[in-house]
Amino acid sequence: MTRVKKENVLLVDNHPVMLKYAADLLEKHNYSVKTADDGLVALDMLREFQPDYIFVDLIMPNIDGASLCRILRKMPALKNVPIFVLSAIAAEEACNIEELGVNACIAKGPLAEMGENILTALDLSESLMQSDIEMPVFGLENLYPRGITEELLVIKRHFEIMLESISDGILEINAEGRIIFANSAASTYFSLPREQLLGNGFIELFTEENRPLVSSILAGEAAAFPTEAQMPQFEQNGKFINMKAIAAGSAGDKKIVVLNDVTAYEKARLAIVKANEELEILAKIDGLTQIANRRAFDDQLNREWRRMIREDGEMCIMLCDVDRFRDFNDRHGHMAGDELLRAVAQLVAKNAQRPGDLAARYGGDEFALILPNTPLEGAEHLAQRILDRSRHLELFEAPSTLKASVTLSIGICHSVPSKDISPDRLLSTADAALYEAKNSGRNCITPRSI
Template sequence: MSQESVPATKGNILIVDDQLDNLRVLSTILMEEGYQVRKALNGQMALVVCQTLAPDLILLDINMPDINGYEVCQRLKANSQTCNIPIIFLSVLDDVTDKVKGIKMGGADYITKPFQLEEVVVRVQNQLTIQRLQMQLQEINQKLLKQNSLLRLEIEKRRQAEIALQEVNEKLQELALLDSLTEVANRRYLDDYLQREWQRSAREKTPLAFMLCDIDYFKAYNDTYGHIAGDATLKRVAKAIKTAARRPADLVARYGGEEFAVVLPNTNFYGTVQVAENIQLQLQELKIVHAMSVVSEYLTLSIGITVCIPNNQYSPSNLIATTDQALYQAKQQGRDNYCAYISFYRSYFLAENFDESKIFCTELGNW
């Protein structure tokens, strides 16, 4: 459809008819109605005119020499520049089959000759109104498509922003729960996790193990090798402990200074001892030289252990306190070892033929 419609007219109409009288009568009445009119005496001329300036509407005679109206219509509909121009056929052929053929070829309407001028004017007005409404609808659809595209783009941008924000928040939350130096859990997360596991174990009546690991003579190590070396060693020790406590539910946390805590849910005494011995084995394999240690030429750990089945009479603070007592006992016994505190049901926790010298209390009395 042409975008070059002449201003101050109701539309640009092309009349195609090989009869001069028809051209004269139709053009006169349509110009009086306010339309701009162009004329073509044959189909070939009509095709050239449409290529030069596409009209808003075509009145097309069917019976013409060389190229009849059907073929002209077919060529116009096959051209992307003219395919949307509405065509009203003019013909003396009034048989239904002729009208159906015209519509099938792409015609918008069909007027039989001799025509009534009032009928022509009304049908022209109707087709131009339909064409105008279709163009308005197309413009609205294009605007809506553009708006929808912009809206989808905005939604996608917001979704990506939300994902990025969520990732940042998760990272910040993760950082807030990690010890910045050793990259294991910090004390805050340890307290929360221990409380949750205590409640769960109490409900399910399953054993809960807790360990405190303290680097032997770490102050002397820092004094000898410096704090930078001390920080690097803390990282290596934390990694060694994580390697030993590797189940998904196991938690390794920095308790403070050179102390590390380990939470082992649903772990009996024998399993806890295996983890403690594996921790010491992992540390031995590192062979971190400690010239000022009294117990070994390499860095060592003392470990306190508590294994219990939580109940409502006690709390995680009791668990930490007894584990600290066990750690103190391990140090009193020469360091570089572990000592355990087992709360009640001694036979439940102990494996057969276990070295009970590692146990210093089996009752809850001093909780």
């Protein structure tokens, strides 16, 4: 029978004899036929071709027929297009084929009978599209279940269940970098339905920032890692992911990609890193005054001393001691004494403004300033400013608001650091200058140079 209007048919089958026979048959009946030998080719064709009917073989390379049917049935443009499965395993797999959302199954058998069944399915296509019609299997009466095929299908389904149950994302990538298999976990990694993953370029799923690393993993440049913790790791869609690629296929041109969600591990690791950083900071902060402690002071002094040697610079050390602090404590109480130490600490710290400067609590009621690239005159000027402002401190957190008029004794030592002088000598000289200031009546500055 010759058809008045040509309708479009898409045939998808990797067997060239079957493909040619079905195409010739349909063209004789005035259908316009396009053929594809695997699921990827079919998806590419559908970007520019709108079929009226689709025939899909189940067993194909790249994207298999079952996956292709699921993708096709979810494409809006194919919502009302009849889809028929061509199956050589209809006798063994008919009940599972019905789950694919297709309209009929045509058993592969003798060519003449199969051809008649193809034409019958087309003639009945309108009624087969009705949702209350049970999916027919044409040609099943001439087929008999084969034990070996059933066993292989059981093994296949067993592995499919395993792949679906694991938490790792598993994908297969062909030589062109397109996804031809993805398990359910892979869909969650990319927040995309499996149907949208299949056929797409794998690299395109990643951010521009992550693509170079992903490409290197696929190319085998990042293949050997002694432990999983050393595998390449990146952030994608709010998850931290480890990824490895395994060569597959007879020529090794395909890749099995395994994605492992290490978000919990990475968050724990980052929390530990942050906690260690905070502990490192706390280890160098004086708990009472919240400025640097003696440990931080010693580290900075040695660091700046070496820098001044390299740069042929000069530096000063200033030591400040609160005069008659014990008397203040006895008169106003320990809370007021603590507040006084905090106030003096902030006064000293305000004068450590440049990179390399450091204000620290040196011990008890004694404070220190490291002043790299500072001449003696500059340090004396700074010391006088601190001395003047110390006489007008207000202690708001004392038992009652207290205007404290305190004085400081300050010792300064200036030096041009060299390998012949140690920073300890600079410090001991500043300490001696401090005691000289206290013995000279307090409330004064004693400068020295070495």
